[in-house]
Amino acid sequence: xxxxxxxxxxxxxxxxxxxxxxxxxxxxxxxxxxxxxxxxxxxxxxxxxxxxxxxxxxxxxxxxxxxxxxxxxxxxxxxxxxxxxxxxxxxxxxxxxxxxxxxxxxxxxxxxxxxx
Amino acid sequence: xxxxxxxxxxxxxxxxxxxxxxxxxxxxxxxxxxxxxxxxxxxxxxxxxxxxxxxxxxxxxxxxxxxxxxxxxxxxxxxxxxxxxxxxxxxxxxxxxxxxxxxxxxxxxxxxxx
Numbered sequence: 001x002x003x004x005x006x007x008x009x010x011x012x013x014x015x016x017x018x019x020x021x022x023x024x025x026x027x028x029x030x031x032x033x034x035x036x037x038x039x040x041x042x043x044x045x046x047x048x049x050x051x052x053x054x055x056x057x058x059x060x061x062x063x064x065x066x067x068x069x070x071x072x073x074x075x076x077x078x079x080x081x082x083x084x085x086x087x088x089x090x091x092x093x094x095x096x097x098x099x100x101x102x103x104x105x106x107x108x109x110x111x112x113x114x115x116x
Numbered sequence: 117x118x119x120x121x122x123x124x125x126x127x128x129x130x131x132x133x134x135x136x137x138x139x140x141x142x143x144x145x146x147x148x149x150x151x152x153x154x155x156x157x158x159x160x161x162x163x164x165x166x167x168x169x170x171x172x173x174x175x176x177x178x179x180x181x182x183x184x185x186x187x188x189x190x191x192x193x194x195x196x197x198x199x200x201x202x203x204x205x206x207x208x209x210x211x212x213x214x215x216x217x218x219x220x221x222x223x224x225x226x227x228x229x230x
Contacts (some may be wrong), residue, residue: 108158
């Protein structure tokens, strides 16, 4: 079974702090994604990566950066946390398009971040 | 207008009822997904389909490509089916799909009462 893990389930940070959210997958997936989920807005893509050291902006990249130094690990960084970044953050991974099951994304359990 | 729209937003049912959640999309897609999210956050993929119908236990997903519409049905609903159900589409390349990024609906919150 695919397993996607996230470093924390709950996190409380102060405005201005640098925040690191870590995601690890154990299925050798090329694609990894970071989303945030807010009531009434659904899931929105922040960044995704389709290979080591490769990244592409999603719909709402402002205020975030990412790092993918190893295939299994995709980190989301909030350079200077703000209260409007309080949200649920979900990581996902998938195989590339064109291979079997390449369109199914496997999600981590989520990190609920509160910025005070 | 959202590219993937779900209805209803909220649904309350009595145990045993037949439930239908609808999803319409306005872009070209290579696949349509139904996801389930229980309280606590984790999201599980229920179905991925590009045509016809798929069934898994009491869950049935259908898609009509011509009408750009999909439905998720739950037969003999049970309180443990209470969750948020999310419809998502993999857009084709000329609709911005590149590496399998998904376009999500806003979800349908289902509550099944005993």
